[in-house]
Amino acid sequence: MEGTQDGDLERVSRILVAVDGSEPSRRAIDMASEMAKALGAEITILHVVEIEEMPTLIGEAEDMRADEDAQIVLGMAAKLAKGKGVEPKIAVRRGHPANQILRFSDAYSPQLIVLGTRGVTGAKGILMGSVSTAVSRKARVSIMLVR
Numbered sequence: 001m002e003g004t005q006d007g008d009l010e011r012v013s014r015i016l017v018a019v020d021g022s023e024p025s026r027r028a029i030d031m032a033s034e035m036a037k038a039l040g041a042e043i044t045i046l047h048v049v050e051i052e053e054m055p056t057l058i059g060e061a062e063d064m065r066a067d068e069d070a071q072i073v074l075g076m077a078a079k080l081a082k083g084k085g086v087e088p089k090i091a092v093r094r095g096h097p098a099n100q101i102l103r104f105s106d107a108y109s110p111q112l113i114v115l116g117t118r119g120v121t122g123a124k125g126i127l128m129g130s131v132s133t134a135v136s137r138k139a140r141v142s143i144m145l146v147r
Contacts, residue, residue, distance in 0.1 A: 011039075011111070012035070012039050012041050012111040012112050013039075013040075013041050013042060013111065014041060014042050014043075014044070014108065014109065014110040014111055014112075015032050015035060015036050015041050015042070015043045015044070015110055015111070015112045015113075015114060016043075016044050016046060016101075016104065016105055016108060016110040016112070016113045016114070017029055017032040017043060017044070017045050017046065017077070017088075017113075017114045017115075018046045018047070018048070018097070018101045018113065018114075018115050018131075018135070019045055019046070019047050019073055019074070019077045019116070020047065020048075020073065020097070020116070020118070020131075021047075021069070021072070021073040021076070022116055022118050023116075024116025024117050024118055024146055024147055025077070025115070025116035025146075026076075026077075026080060026116070027116060027146045027147070028114045028115055028116040028144075028146040029045065029077050029080045029081055030080060030084065031114060031144070031146055032081075032112075032114040032144075033080065033081040033083075033084035033085075033086045033088075034084055035112075035114075036081075036086045037084060037085050037086050041111075042089065043081060043086055043088045043089070044088060044089040044090070044091055044108060044110070045074060045077045045078060045081065045088045045089070045090055045091070046091045046092075046093065046100075046101060046104055047070050047073050047074050047077070047091075047092050047093075048092075048093050048094070048095065048096075048097040048100040048101065049066045049067065049069075049070050049092060049093070049094045050066075050094075050095070050096065050097060051094050051095055051096075070092050074090050074092065078090060091104060097131045098131045098134035098135050098138075101113070101115075101131070101135050102134075102135060102138055102139060105139060105140070105141060106140070109141075110141055111141055111142065112141060112142050112143075112144060113135065113139055113141060113142070113143050113144070114143075114144045114146060115131070115132045115135060115136075115143065115144070115145055115146065116132070116145075116146050116147070117130070117132045117145050117146065117147050118130075118131075118132075132145050
């Protein structure tokens, strides 16, 4: 993190953790929660529901399932944070994960974004790109990637 004019590091008062329910994102919650507790920082847990193009009837059923999945992911993440002694804020967005994480970050203004890496490889990784890579390249704040 950049220092201020007097040489002090910027105080971390807000931490954004983006989660997808994977094991690396659980580890990201653990690490971010421990940091938030130690620093007295606020923590917000964000989950992005990816929107896919499909016919209307199928799309509506998929949206309902995606919303239910989002609530499960966020509930588990909040439980992990609370277990570390931190009371998180919760947020859900819809769209492309990297874009939505960056947009939310711009509005929320955290000093740190914490993400788990999933290590997407092969054709899927080439076509979709890695969320953590995209966020780390374009974010305006410090990023911590957790494996």
